[in-house]
Amino acid sequence: MSTDTSSPESTAATAEKSAEADAADPFFGFVIGLYAAALAAPAVTVGVALAVTTAAPVLLGAFLVVGVVAVGAGARIAGRRSLAVRLGESRWAWLAPQTGFAYLGGLLVAGDGPASGAVVGLSLLGALGAGLVGTGLVFAAHNRHAKAVLSESALCVEFSARGPARDRKRVHWAVGALVLGGMVGLAASVALELESARWLFHLLVAAGAGLVGVTTERTFAVADAGVRIGTPVHKRVRPWTSFESYSLTDDALVLHRDGWSMWGLRDVRRDPADVEDLAAVTAVLDEHLPRKE
Known part of the structure; x- marks a missing residue:
């Protein structure tokens, strides 16, 4: 004999709440994608400058292509409200803006070669971009976590x-x-x-x-x-x-x-x-x- 006492109404309400929690969040997805672009685009462009050419049109093209692809991929893969809430709950969320400090290592390895100027500029851009966009990502996650918590509390x-x-x-x-x-x-x-x-x-x-x-x-x-x-x-x-x-x-x-x-x-x-x-x-x-x- 079944012991499930849940009513159809409560089951439907639970299913609706679960679907809402896992719904798409376009703005958060855009911020995730922008953060991915802030991390990836300077790194790939530095690689092009070191291994291929320092021509400005090529570097700009590489930067824009990687940035657009990262924004689109990040938004499509990670633009979920449930992910935003989990990130907002985590005490490790503030690591996001700090990852940009890794770019400061580029200042140490730039050297005096023909690509040194591009490496220094892109490293500074990566550190600043990851810091600013990462902070915005943390704010967006905290806001969604706060809304989710209070929606379930009196x-x-x-x-x-x-x-x-x-x-x-x-x-x-x-x-x-x-x-x-x-x-x-x-x-x-x-x-x-x-x-x-x-x-x-x-x-x-x-x-x-x-x-x-x-x-x-x-x-x-x-x-x-x-x-x-x-x-x-x-x-x-x-x-x-x-x-x-x-x-x-x-x-x-x-x-x-x-x-x-x-x-x-x-x-x-x-x-x-x-x-x-x-x-x-x-x-x-x-x-x-x-x-x-």
Whole structure:
């Protein structure tokens, strides 16, 4: 006697959900293909430059042909929503933009031969392209994973908030100091002809620019599955196991990350004054995390 108690409706719903999860995702497929092109096209073109010719039309033709084939093949083979979700769940996803560093080896083997200029240029293009497209690939995968997780979880409450007022003030001072220090340092390096030190001052300016987004407004969704933290271009779900507790003061709502965090930099810190329904948010947090006084 059969013991299967599943109804036709539940079986159909399961089949429909499975089909939806494995459906084609044209945009993600395009990003996968573009990433494949960013990795393959410079490598093949370097091979042509070293083994065949350095003529610009030939190199450009090889680059474009390989790029188009890689985009098409990647989109056709890997453009699946299920693959995007699995990649977004993996902690190894961030290896994608880092693979471009392998191209920097081309700078070491370029030598002084007739193809050295082409090898250096293509190596830099490969490193930059893989880094940028790889980052976009990670963002796309994280966004799809977040959507998939929350679609299967009871969404409890959403809110948007900036970093706490004190954090924003500190960040503004830090950004000003880094940018000003970098600009003054660049001017001094030019005046004193210290070209070897200019990279440091460029790094200071870039670090200052990067800090600007730390305390800007983010959107959050607190659900049974965890907390979705997002910007308009990048959303990530953190499970409740990623947090050990939360605390609330007049100045800050803080979700304390599990494990060691230097100066609490890994914690989620937001301004409670920006939260429209703070009572609803804390009620959900109380269900999943102990409150730290």
